[in-house]
Amino acid sequence: MTIFQLRQQWLQGEMIKRGWSGFLVTHHVDIYYYCGSMQTGYLFIPAEGEALYLVRRSLIRAEEEASADVEALGSWKTLAERLRARCAAAADAPLWIATELDVLPVQLFGKLQAALPGAAWEDGSLLVREQRMIKSPDEVAAIREAARVVDAALEAVIPHIREGMAEFELMALIEHQLRLRGHQGLMRMRAYNSELITGMVATGAAAAVPTYFDGPAGGTGLHPSSPQSSGRALLVRGEPILVDIGCMVDGYLIDQTRTLVIGDLDPELQHAYDVAEQVLRATEAKLQPGMIAEHLYLLALDQVQEAGLGAHFMGYGADQVKFLGHGIGLEIDELPVLAKGFKYPLAPGMVIAIEPKFTFPGRGVVGVEDTYLITDSGWEKLTISRQGLIRV
Amino acid sequence: MTIFQLRQQWLQGEMIKRGWSGFLVTHHVDIYYYCGSMQTGYLFIPAEGEALYLVRRSLIRAEEEASADVEALGSWKTLAERLRARCAAAADAPLWIATELDVLPVQLFGKLQAALPGAAWEDGSLLVREQRMIKSPDEVAAIREAARVVDAALEAVIPHIREGMAEFELMALIEHQLRLRGHQGLMRMRAYNSELITGMVATGAAAAVPTYFDGPAGGTGLHPSSPQSSGRALLVRGEPILVDIGCMVDGYLIDQTRTLVIGDLDPELQHAYDVAEQVLRATEAKLQPGMIAEHLYLLALDQVQEAGLGAHFMGYGADQVKFLGHGIGLEIDELPVLAKGFKYPLAPGMVIAIEPKFTFPGRGVVGVEDTYLITDSGWEKLTISRQGLIRV
Structure with missing residues (x-):
């Protein structure tokens, strides 16, 4: 059984508890998570039995890659019949189908509803995001390798940093x-309208310019677009x-910040x-199984307020963001926050990126970010770059 | 009046014809198109009167950038009242609001519906995409500059291409x-699940490996993810x-292909x-106002079938895509196709990218792509890279 099939099996257990007939996975990242392939199509995971990957393109690659039965998507008219055939439900029982309503566009959802008349729909996005919150060893290994790449790239670049170089x-x-x-070459985000271009690399006052981005650092970017x-x-x-x-x-993905x-x-x-x-050291001291995610944020808030830096924490004024860290994996904005x-x-x-930062308008942003794996006994830092302020 | 206000005005004319109360623009690219700012929030363009940009972050930047009245988004409870105040409709008349259902996620749409009880909703996405199909001179100028950048980058890289270099x-x-x-650093696409990493750069058999991507070229990528x-x-x-x-x-955006x-x-x-x-020359000969978009594809099909290359055109076998080109602007996948x-x-x-290509499984993809502006008298090529096969 592949890791992808194990993930399907876990989801099936949850579906049986809820009485759902199946999960129609539509989002490319989730499709990859559950079957190991990211071709165009729909992955149907019935509450029991084999998953069916209905693929528009490329069928050949889906067949090579996917831990699921693969069929050509073909006509939408056959969709209802083919999904029903996978479900244990009686031929006339209504289907109860979950899908990811946090990302699925309304127009496409309408098309799916029309193709599956009589089906009841359920928002399964939180369940998927909660499952994805706990990483398997292979996922941790990939994140670890990403951490190694980020460190090597940073070290390769440091000797070239010069006054007068543009951001x-x-x-x-x-x-x-x-x-x-x-x-x-991608930094995937799940939230609507969210984009990330490798990260936030900015200097002095420009770094403290607030942005729409749901993070503590800013930057002007090259253009209002x-x-x-x-x-x-x-x-x-x-x-x-x-x-x-x-x-x-x-x-x-990995996420790491150093101040240079x-x-x-x-x-x-x-x-x-x-x-x-x-703040990062104090957070590490509390980082262990059972600790409630929000407490880490609230503890950090106390700490920065005591230090008299509350107004500068995670952005400034109206542009402050109200978090200390975020889950990370296939996407940057995973659970838990x-x-x-x-x-x-x-x-x-x-796996959680923790990123205490302070913003000083007109002067800059300082801070640090490391990414941690929660272990049975506490934590392990996955990012490996050198500690401390980096003097160039 | 800014170009952004002129765009709002055009949309208002269309809304008046249709009887819509207003357009709630939710997608970051469309928000930028209509007001010149891309902060987090919603742009409400009433059928008549000033547009209102309700902004979560960054209010400061929205105020600096936007051709619209800017207010803090604040509580969703006040949304109905604030949008209604912008509409000419009587206080008890139902609102009829358009939004972009091609991209808006179901979950967020549900939240908007709950915040605006009694409103009727309309899918305005096609109207937006049709408006965006016709570029203004400032948009053409930006695309022209992107074309210059692509050419300069290609020329800078050509001398470094060597046997044994990895894709x-x-x-x-x-x-x-x-x-x-x-x-x-971004190549924005509108279609659900679509991504593009700078383009398709691939060699020999690897380039002919089919992909999910809705385009004629393929490539293995670095990993199934x-x-x-x-x-x-x-x-x-x-x-x-x-x-x-x-x-x-x-x-x-600009889009250009050369075969090296x-x-x-x-x-x-x-x-x-x-x-x-x-095929590109024959298409150019037909490229003029009034020509129907699909005819250019059908003419190209005839031409490649006569040349005995129909099976290789725009991909191979089941993985062929059925188009010759696509509109391009703020997104890669614009109208007309x-x-x-x-x-x-x-x-x-x-502005249309035209990209005749031929795929030979196990051997490679050859072809060319230029991006054209349709003018009053015919066309102007915006891409400026040297013509012909490039021998390194």
Whole structure:
């Protein structure tokens, strides 16, 4: 049994508990997660029995890759009959089908509803996201390799950092080194309208410019049509250079931040950087199975308020984001989120990026981010880059 | 009046014809198109009067950038009241609101429906896509600049192409050169589950491996989790190297393909390449206002069948795609598509990438792609790279 079939089996157990007939997986990332192939089509996992991967293109590749029965998608008119044939339900019993309503567009959902008349639909997206929260050893291995690639790329680039270099030039160097080492060139996000271009690489005041992006760092970007991350600002001695980067290896993402500086930071920013490290150390001390995700955020809030840095934590003023970290895997924005309202107890196999940062408008962003695996006894850091402020 | 307000005005004219109360623009690309800002939130364009941009983050940047009244999104409870206040309708008349159901996820649509009880909803996505089909001079200028960047990057990379170089190394070089020249690092696509990583750069048999991607070229990719474009295949003398690349400048995309070879192609592939050029020349001869989009595809089909290459055109066998070209602008997959069923008459301001290609399983893909502006008198080629097969 492949890891993909084991995932289907877990989902089937949950479906049986709920009385669902099956799960029609439509999102390419979820399809890959459950069958190991990412061709165009639909993966139907019945509550019992073999999964059916209905593929438009490329059938050949789906047949080579997928842990599922593969058939050509063919006519939508045959969809109802073919899905029903996979279900244990009596021929006239109504189907109860889950799918990912957090990402599925309304128009396509309408087409699916019309193709499966009489079916009841259920939003299965949270269940999928909760299953994906716990990583298997192969997933951890891929994330570990991505961490190695990010570190190697960062180290390869550091000797080339110079005053007067533009943010986008630094980003171009980083991306080149990442790609040479196996980065697949995408940073997938699940949330509607979300995009990420390798990460947030920005310097001084430009890094502190707020963005729409649901993260603590900002950046001007090159143009209002992609208003985040690297722009044309030049690296200046004494300013914090935020290098918040990731990459994708074998489908899995890593996320890591280091603060760099040419020369020295001014004492106030250096102090804030030190507090970010202290927050990360304090969080590590609490990072273990059973700890409630939101508590880590609330504890960090207390700590930064005591340090007098509450107004600068994870953005500034109205543009603050209200989290300390996030799950990561096939997508950047996975569960659990270390934020208020997320009551998940940490569990072995979770992979979480933790990123305390402080924003000083007009001056810059300082902080650190590492990605952690929750283990039976606590945690293991997956990111391997050198600790501390990096002086160039 | 800004270009963004002119676009709102055109949309308002269409809404008045249809009796819609307003358009709730939710997709980040469309929000940018209509107001010049891409922050997180919703842009409401009433059938008459000023547009309202309700912004979650970053309010500051939205205020600086947007051609619309900007307010904090605030509580969803106030949404109905605030949208109604923008509409000319009587206080008790039901609202009839269009939005982009081709991209809006079901879950978020449900939230919007709950926030606006009693509103009737309309799928406005086709209207938006049809408006965006006709580019304004500023949009054409951005696409022209993207074309210049792609050409400069290609020329910068050509001298470094060597036998034994891996596809992904060539892609990394291209991306580096694109980014140094202003490429924003994204290739936006609208269709669900669609992704593009700079383009399709692949060699020999690997380029002919079919993909899920809705385009004629393939590529193994680095892993089944991103199964398209560059992989680990090495460049070999005499094999066609397909360099189908684009970039984004000021939000706008370009798409261009050149076939490269180290040494010479074998006669059969050289012949197919020549036919691809002939198809492009024949298409250019028909490219003018009034020509129906699908006819260009059907004429090309006739031409390649006469040349005995029908089985290889735009992919091979079951993995053929059934189009000759596509509109391009803020997204790669814009209207019109040069494919059966697309009855749009060409009109001045349309920008269309035309990409005749031939796939030979086990041997490679050859072809050419240029991007054209439809003008009053015919067309202008926006891509500027050198013509013909490029011998390295």
